[in-house]
Amino acid sequence: MPSTLFEKLWNAHVVHEQAGQPSLLYIDLHLLHEVTSPQAFAGLRAAARGVRRPNLTFATADHNVPTTNRALPIADPIAAIQIETLAQNCREFNIQLFDFNSAEQGIVHVIGPELGLTQPGMTVVCGDSHTSTHGHGAFGALAFGIGTTEVEHVLATQCVPQNKPRTMLIQTKGHLPEGVSAKDLALGIIGQIGTDGATGHVIEYAGEAVCSLSMEGRMTLCNMSIEAGARAGMVAPDDQTFHYLQGRPFAPSGAERDAALAYWQTFKTDPGAAFDQVVEIDAATLEPFVTWGTSPGMVVPISGNVPDPRAGRTAAERGSTERALEYMALAPHTSIENISIDRVFIGSCTNARLEDLRAAARVVNGYRISRSVKAMVVPGSQNVKRAAEAEGIDQVFREAGFEWREPGCSMCLGMKPDILKAGERCASTSNRNFEGRQGRGGRTHLVSPMMAAAAAISGHFTDVRKWEFKE
Amino acid sequence: MIPFRIHSGRVALLDRANVDTDQIVPKQFLKRIERTGFGAFLFHDWRYLPDGEPNPSFSLNHPRYRGASILVTGKNFGCGSSREHAPWALVDFGFRAIIAPSFADIFANNCLKNGLLPVVLGDTQVAKLGARARENEDYEVTVNLEECTVTDSQGFSSVFAIEEFQRQCLLDGLDDIGLTLHLEAEIAAYEIKRPAWIR
Numbered sequence: 046m047p048s049t050l051f052e053k054l055w056n057a058h059v060v061h062e063q064a065g066q067p068s069l070l071y072i073d074l075h076l077l078h079e080v081t082s083p084q085a086f087a088g089l090r091a092a093a094r095g096v097r098r099p100n101l102t103f104a105t106a107d108h109n110v111p112t113t114n115r116a117l118p119i120a121d122p123i124a125a126i127q128i129e130t131l132a133q134n135c136r137e138f139n140i141q142l143f144d145f146n147s148a149e150q151g152i153v154h155v156i157g158p159e160l161g162l163t164q165p166g167m168t169v170v171c172g173d174s175h176t177s178t179h180g181h182g183a184f185g186a187l188a189f190g191i192g193t194t195e196v197e198h199v200l201a202t203q204c205v206p207q208n209k210p211r212t213m214l215i216q217t218k219g220h221l222p223e224g225v226s227a228k229d230l231a232l233g234i235i236g237q238i239g240t241d242g243a244t245g246h247v248i249e250y251a252g253e254a255v256c257s258l259s260m261e262g263r264m265t266l267c268n269m270s271i272e273a274g275a276r277a278g279m280v281a282p283d284d285q286t287f288h289y290l291q292g293r294p295f296a297p298s299g300a301e302r303d304a305a306l307a308y309w310q311t312f313k314t315d316p317g318a319a320f321d322q323v324v325e326i327d328a329a330t331l332e333p334f335v336t337w338g339t340s341p342g343m344v345v346p347i348s349g350n351v352p353d354p355r356a357g358r359t360a361a362e363r364g365s366t367e368r369a370l371e372y373m374a375l376a377p378h379t380s381i382e383n384i385s386i387d388r389v390f391i392g393s394c395t396n397a398r399l400e401d402l403r404a405a406a407r408v409v410n411g412y413r414i415s416r417s418v419k420a421m422v423v424p425g426s427q428n429v430k431r432a433a434e435a436e437g438i439d440q441v442f443r444e445a446g447f448e449w450r451e452p453g454c455s456m457c458l459g460m461k462p463d464i465l466k467a468g469e470r471c472a473s474t475s476n477r478n479f480e481g482r483q484g485r486g487g488r489t490h491l492v493s494p495m496m497a498a499a500a501a502i503s504g505h506f507t508d509v510r511k512w513e514f515k516e
Numbered sequence: 517m518i519p520f521r522i523h524s525g526r527v528a529l530l531d532r533a534n535v536d537t538d539q540i541v542p543k544q545f546l547k548r549i550e551r552t553g554f555g556a557f558l559f560h561d562w563r564y565l566p567d568g569e570p571n572p573s574f575s576l577n578h579p580r581y582r583g584a585s586i587l588v589t590g591k592n593f594g595c596g597s598s599r600e601h602a603p604w605a606l607v608d609f610g611f612r613a614i615i616a617p618s619f620a621d622i623f624a625n626n627c628l629k630n631g632l633l634p635v636v637l638g639d640t641q642v643a644k645l646g647a648r649a650r651e652n653e654d655y656e657v658t659v660n661l662e663e664c665t666v667t668d669s670q671g672f673s674s675v676f677a678i679e680e681f682q683r684q685c686l687l688d689g690l691d692d693i694g695l696t697l698h699l700e701a702e703i704a705a706y707e708i709k710r711p712a713w714i715r
């Protein structure tokens with residue numbers, strides 16, 4: 046029977062099955078970070094259990110690391126304890142750590158693919174919801190976020206019990222127009238299906254617009270799957286994927302690569318395989334998107350306006366629109382282009398890879414940021430930062446008035462000190478615009494890197510499709 | 517894990533949809549390395565005004581909901597970040613069950629691992645419970661996991677669905693890591709077959 050990419054991944058990892066119980070899945074790669082792992086290690090110790098496969102487990106510090114000078118001690122004592130606890134746990138249990146000061150440090154979802162840890166056909170977990178979404182899925186891997194108790198489960202057994210999710214195919218038609226990025230595709234999808242549109246499902250993205258995305262673009266797209274409620278998002282691996290992996294430190298090489306290639310090629314959906322749900326997206330008609338509210342589904346094209354709560358279909362919808370507009374301090378019908386901003390954040394596991402920084406720098410090149418705006422770029426990893434610096438991208442940003450920071454999650458989740466002040470409005474390339482996400486009272490608008498860059502220069506949202514590039 | 521069998525308790529209403537885990541426990545409190553003590557931070561930015569005083573307009577601050585152990589709320593509760601700190605905070609605050617039309621996947625899973633029961637009821641039933649909590653002082657319901665029912669003294673009675681395996685784990689307070697460790701032979705047999713380059 047023809048099967049989907051997801052079913053192949055699932056079936057290849059079932060260790061144990063029993064009717065009426067979740068299946069026990071084997072995990073090929075387990076990634077850890079400092080925020081969701083300490084209690085898992087404490088649990089192991091309390092039960093006198095060990096880590097079953099330290100060699101399939103990797104850790105990095107990203108959520109709480111300062112993005113300013115790394116030579117200084119960490120100012121926040123509690124963050125310092127968390128980062129030190131991770132280091133101690135990794136030493137005790139023999140786990141490779143890309144520490145706060147290492148040349149490979151970065152956001153866990155950026156470094157997994159970058160180091161070649163993530164490969165097609167794998168199961169990948171991390172105590173972080175964006176595992177599903179982040180890059181790993183872009184490789185034809187089944188990657189999903191888990192809670193801390195499950196982190197402990199995987200540490201102890203290298204397996205995790207899971208109920209089989211349903212499958213959703215998102216079939217794109219046509220190509221994304223110039224100036225419309227993978228981020229806009231992701232926001233457009235969430236706008237169409239809603240933040241719970243894919244709950245209980247694993248999404249496979251397919252069609253022309255997806256195939257023609259770069260690997261980094263696919264990572265951005267998969268990254269946002271969780272914002273539609275999905276357990277995971279994936280794209281079938283193709284030649285571009287195999288090429289991307291070539292020569293990466295943890296990717297197979299030599300004779301092993303040949304064997305791996307043959308195996309990887311089997312991970313695609315067979316013609317005629319059935320999905321539980323199919324959604325069609327007309328990519329050619331998409332525009333750059335901007336969120337106006339406090340959930341990623343509250344999104345409109347740049348040419349649009351802030352909605353009127355009275356237009357909501359249900360009382361609940363009207364109520365949540367009203368509440369969101371109040372929090373965001375926006376009046377109904379305001380044109381998106383007329384919304385002024387105070388801060389710009391280019392970073393996060395969604396949009397802090399080299400291609401993202403290149404796209405934003407192309408917009409910024411030759412301009413200065415608006416005098417009323419404070420802007421920062423936080424590369425996704427040390428590798429991204431070095432590569433960008435080698436191309437002179439840091440200079441483009443610096444000359445325009447952006448701050449150029451050290452890698453980490455930074456203002457994506459607004460861990461101190463990288464936060465918005467109450468009332469500040471931010472154009473952000475991250476993935477969540479929840480109330481207070483970037484700082485209590487802060488107002489977040491999600492956009493693509495190019496749109497964030499253009500907003501930094503203009504001081505308000507502006508349609509990057511009309512941008513005058515100074516090459 | 518504390519077993520969950522039959523629980524009666526006061527109901528608190530949080531009448532919002534899509535409550536995300538950033539609201540349940542704001543990130544500034546994620547730096548602790550223990551599992552306990554998160555109740556103090558539950559819904560922090562909603563519960564407290566910027567000056568640190570309790571926010572009188574936030575429903576959980578209403579005196580009538582004090583001591584509630586059952587939360588009734590809107591759809592897609594627990595969306596967003598996978599932080600298990602969210603159920604830890606709810607449990608630490610005193611909640612044993614949450615009743616909503618739907619839950620985000622990772623959150624529901626995390627609840628089950630912490631003895632906190634996510635109960636899915638239809639929109640109209642949830643609305644009915646919400647209205648009763650709003651209208652009656654000391655409104656209580658009973659969540660019975662042995663029979664999978666939610667009932668009150670005014671004749672409300674509704675059945676909910678839950679996976680049998682999860683139900684058993686909750687009823688017995690089972691540690692599922694222990695269960696998996698019993699499958700050692702199968703795990704070892706699986707490992708031998710894994711491709712060489714990822715071993």
Ligand code: SF4
Nearest residue numbers: 175393394454457458
């Ligand atoms: S960048 Fe943001 S979304 Fe990504 S892992 Fe860090 S905190 Fe989570």
